[in-house]
Amino acid sequence: MEINHYFYNIMNVNKCPLKYVISLCLTVWAAGALFAQPVVSSSDSAYGRALYKRIMRLNPDSLLRAHADPAVYQRTITAESGSDSIYSREDKRWFYIDRNEFHRVIAAGPSYDTYEYIYATYKGYFYHLSREKLLHEADLAEQAADKYPGDALRNEADYLRVWYNNLGRDSTVWIAEQQAAIKAFQRKGATWWALRVKGHLFQLTAGFGTSYPVAFATAEELIHDIDGLDCRQYPFSGNMYGDIGLLYYKFRDYEAAVPLLKKATRETPGFYFDDSNLKARNSLAIYYRQSGDRKRSDDYFISILQSPDTIYARAVYDAVALANLAHNLTRAGLYREAIGLYELSLPIMISDNDYSFASGIAVGMAECYMGQDNWEWAKQWADTATAYIREHIHFINPHRARQIYPILAKYHQQKGDAATAGKYIDSLSMAHADYRDEFDAMLLMRTRQELLAEKNRSQHERLQLQQTAITRLVVFAVIAVLVSMLIYYLYHKKKAAYRELVEKNKRWADSDRLEQIIDPVSPNHTVTEEKGEDGNRQQGPTEKDVELAARIHKIMVEGQIYRDNSLSLATLSQKLEVTRETVSRAINRTTGKNFTRFLNEYRVKEAVRILSTGRNHTVNFDELAEQVGFNSRVTFHRAFKQLTGLPPAEFKKNS
Numbered sequence: 001m002e003i004n005h006y007f008y009n010i011m012n013v014n015k016c017p018l019k020y021v022i023s024l025c026l027t028v029w030a031a032g033a034l035f036a037q038p039v040v041s042s043s044d045s046a047y048g049r050a051l052y053k054r055i056m057r058l059n060p061d062s063l064l065r066a067h068a069d070p071a072v073y074q075r076t077i078t079a080e081s082g083s084d085s086i087y088s089r090e091d092k093r094w095f096y097i098d099r100n101e102f103h104r105v106i107a108a109g110p111s112y113d114t115y116e117y118i119y120a121t122y123k124g125y126f127y128h129l130s131r132e133k134l135l136h137e138a139d140l141a142e143q144a145a146d147k148y149p150g151d152a153l154r155n156e157a158d159y160l161r162v163w164y165n166n167l168g169r170d171s172t173v174w175i176a177e178q179q180a181a182i183k184a185f186q187r188k189g190a191t192w193w194a195l196r197v198k199g200h201l202f203q204l205t206a207g208f209g210t211s212y213p214v215a216f217a218t219a220e221e222l223i224h225d226i227d228g229l230d231c232r233q234y235p236f237s238g239n240m241y242g243d244i245g246l247l248y249y250k251f252r253d254y255e256a257a258v259p260l261l262k263k264a265t266r267e268t269p270g271f272y273f274d275d276s277n278l279k280a281r282n283s284l285a286i287y288y289r290q291s292g293d294r295k296r297s298d299d300y301f302i303s304i305l306q307s308p309d310t311i312y313a314r315a316v317y318d319a320v321a322l323a324n325l326a327h328n329l330t331r332a333g334l335y336r337e338a339i340g341l342y343e344l345s346l347p348i349m350i351s352d353n354d355y356s357f358a359s360g361i362a363v364g365m366a367e368c369y370m371g372q373d374n375w376e377w378a379k380q381w382a383d384t385a386t387a388y389i390r391e392h393i394h395f396i397n398p399h400r401a402r403q404i405y406p407i408l409a410k411y412h413q414q415k416g417d418a419a420t421a422g423k424y425i426d427s428l429s430m431a432h433a434d435y436r437d438e439f440d441a442m443l444l445m446r447t448r449q450e451l452l453a454e455k456n457r458s459q460h461e462r463l464q465l466q467q468t469a470i471t472r473l474v475v476f477a478v479i480a481v482l483v484s485m486l487i488y489y490l491y492h493k494k495k496a497a498y499r500e501l502v503e504k505n506k507r508w509a510d511s512d513r514l515e516q517i518i519d520p521v522s523p524n525h526t527v528t529e530e531k532g533e534d535g536n537r538q539q540g541p542t543e544k545d546v547e548l549a550a551r552i553h554k555i556m557v558e559g560q561i562y563r564d565n566s567l568s569l570a571t572l573s574q575k576l577e578v579t580r581e582t583v584s585r586a587i588n589r590t591t592g593k594n595f596t597r598f599l600n601e602y603r604v605k606e607a608v609r610i611l612s613t614g615r616n617h618t619v620n621f622d623e624l625a626e627q628v629g630f631n632s633r634v635t636f637h638r639a640f641k642q643l644t645g646l647p648p649a650e651f652k653k654n655s
Contacts, residue, residue, distance in 0.1 A: 048332025051298055051325070058305050060322055060344055067315035086128050097125040103141060106156045107148035110192035112271075115235040119273045134164040155185070155193045162197055175205065175214055192234075198222055199236050206247045219244045223260075238264050238276035242283075249283060258287060269308040278304050278317040285324065294328060301325050319348035323361050335368040342368070359388040363403045370407060375414050382407045418570055498646065498654040505644045505651070509608035541589035548586040551576060562602040563629045569595045600639045603628040607640060611652045621648055 085096050105117045126134060138160035145153035162181040178201045185194035198218060206215035223244065226237045245260030264280035285300035304321040326341035342361050349358040362385035369377040385404050412420040541549070555575065556562055564571075572595075573580045587598050606628045611619065625636035640648050 044332045045334070047294070048329050048334040048337075051332070052329060052334055052337045054298075054302060055305075055322075055325055055341070058302070060305065060318070060341065063305060064315055064318055064322075064344055064348060067318055084125075086125060095124045095128060097121060099140060099144075103144040103148070103153060106141070107145075107150065107152050109150065109152055112235050116271050116273065123273070131164055135161060138164075151188075151190070155190045158184075159193050159196060163200060171205075171211065175201065175211060195222075195225060195234055195236070198225070199240055202240070203243060206243065215247060219247060235271070235274070238266065238270065238274055238280075242276035242280045245280065246283060249287070254287060258284065261287075270311060272311055275309075275311050275313060275317070277309055278307060278311070278314075281307070282317065282320060282324075285321075289324075289328065294331075298325065298328060301328075313352070315348050316352050316354065319345040320357065323349075323357070323364065327364055330364065330368055330371065333371065335371045339365060339368050355388045355391070359385040360403070362388060363407070366404075366407045370410060375411055378407060379411045382411070418568065422568060495654070498650065501645055502651055502654045505608050505646075506612050506655075508644075509605040509612070541586070545586040545589045548576070548578065548582065549590040552583070552587065556602050560606075562599055562606070563627065565626065565629050565631050567599065567629065599629075601643060603630060603636075604640050604643045607636070607648065608644065608651070611648065612655050619648075619652055624648070 084099070085094050102118075102121055105114055108114065126137065129137070138157045141153050141160065142157035145151070145157070158181065162178055178197055182194050182197050182201070185191070185197065198221065202215055202218040202222060205211045205218065222240050226234050226240060229237060241260050242264035245257045245264060248254075248257035248260065261280040261284050264276045265284070266277050270277055281300050281304050285297045285304075287297075288294075288300065289297035301321045301324050304317055322341045323345040326338040326345070329335075329338040329341070342365050346358060346361045349355075349361065362381050366378045366381035366385065369375075369381060382404055389404075409422075412418075552572070561567055561572075561575070569580050569584060573583045576583060584595055587593065587595055591598055593601075607624060610624060610627070621636070622633050625631075625633045628636070630636035630639065637648060640646075640651070644651060646654075
């Protein structure tokens with residue numbers, strides 16, 4: 001029977017990279033699936049009430065309204081002589097530039113104020129121009145250089161050409177050009193422009209995943225370059241520390257990420273376009289929450305609300321902090337209070353068109369109502385989150401579905417619709433596997449790029465040292481032989497490892513005695529009474545659990561009921577004439593596994609035995625999957641690889 005994972009497929013088909021690094025920061029707050037409502041202790045409730053009082057003392061409603069419509073910072077003048085204008089369809093407004101003023105400010109030399117001015121000009125005018133017009137602006141800057149002392153305008157013209165010349169071009173070309181530009185600026189002592197190009201190179205290679213080896217190498221150089229520089233010497237330092245920290249955070253290198261994120265924080269107000277302080281605080285708060293340090297997590301979220309920054313999108317960051325605090329209140333069982341904070345945050349995110357975070361808020365609302373046993377409202381908010389995702393799919397973190405599936409599964413389970421609940425549970429498993437696979441693929445990509453970068457770097461150095469064609473030929477021949485030998489060695493080592501793994505799995509598949517099924521290393525292997533000496537229930541298996549496990553094992557082996565692709569915990573309990581909870585508890589206590597993992601082991605063992613017979617026998621994996629009880633080839637493939645370490649086809653080839 002094929003299950004239609006409509007919702008999961010929508011999320012999976014439309015995969016796209018995150019639009020900006022900040023999107024990861026804003027959406028990671030609810031990245032874990034909500035399998036069950038946590039048990040809230042009295043200490044949790046007391047902590048939650050104290051936290052809520054701290055939040056209320058800040059008057060979040062007034063805070064959001066104060067920051068809801070900040071004045072848009074932009075140096076504009078009316079279209080007078082020497083001024084040009086351009087209309088932005090995205091922003092639905094006109095932008096103006098006074099080139100004389102622009103050239104004058106740049107020529108005055110690098111400073112804190114210069115940075116603010118050029119950022120506003122670039123964002124307010126240059127970002128809306130075509131590549132040809134942008135390069136024309138570079139020519140105009142160079143032509144005006146003779147009017148002013150120094151080389152600032154010429155450097156800016158070179159910077160503009162390097163920056164905008166990459167548009168629509170192959171990444172390897174513009175990476176090399178920017179690296180050459182950095183060296184050129186360094187040779188003539190133009191440190192300000194060298195650091196700007198280096199920062200731009202890092203953001204492009206890291207933010208868009210163009211080349212992680214280049215991104216990490218550039219990050220190390222930037223950290224070395226900017227350490228010791230104050231904000232007036234290099235106003236980008238906060239952004240750089242924060243963005244580099246987020247790159248390490250992205251690869252789960254928290255030991256490197258946390259100190260860098262802390263360097264991006266500050267207690268003094270920043271300038272209008274610098275959001276590094278609030279972005280870093282949000283990331284640190286998320287990190288400490290994931291680490292189990294809720295006090296430090298809450299402190300960082302509250303510090304966002306207390307920050308004196310008056311930057312652009314300030315209301316958005318306040319709304320993000322409140323939503324995250326609402327999430328923490330939910331964990332403490334303060335559902336009504338959490339709903340109130342979510343309701344304050346949601347309009348801000350909608351007005352900012354951040355439907356990714358808005359969908360996360362809707363999930364949080366659903367969770368709160370589920371905690372209040374208000375299932376209809378929980379369902380409505382889960383549907384709202386789904387609607388945000390379907391309507392704005394290209395701007396949504398594709399793994400948001402992992403948060404919605406558990407809620408919908410619980411809802412349908414509560415309504416007695418076990419079939420639909422099972423579909424969402426199955427989809428959740430697929431979404432988790434997909435998330436893991438994507439992260440593993442990202443790590444693999446980084447490793448491959450590092451190897452390629454190292455190979456290219458070594459080749460470049462060799463070419464510089466080679467004096468004759470004979471030398472080049474000899475070096476190439478030696479490398480070719482070594483690579484061939486390495487490939488040959490690795491190939492046979494891989495084949496041997498696969499054969500060993502196949503034999504190991506064959507022995508595993510033949511292990512069908514009860515004592516081989518029960519987990520021998522699990523702390524649950526010791527049979528206990530229902531209650532201990534202190535009167536409390538024990539967590540180990542009881543004699544009844546072991547007896548029931550034996551019955552389950554018997555009908556699995558003798559009756560081969562695992563071949564029924566509709567077999568569920570409910571149907572198994574009916575066959576055994578006991579409750580679902582009893583069956584689930586017996587399986588968990590005796591094997592240390594959940595029902596799905598327990599059932600899949602029987603199915604995969606059968607598949608291993610079938611694949612082990614007849615080396616030259618052609619196997620239809622769709623038929624095999626159905627034969628052993630799986631609903632689809634995809635589900636079978638994932639379960640087989642998870643339990644054996646090999647894909648089915650590779651197992652067959654090496655059996």
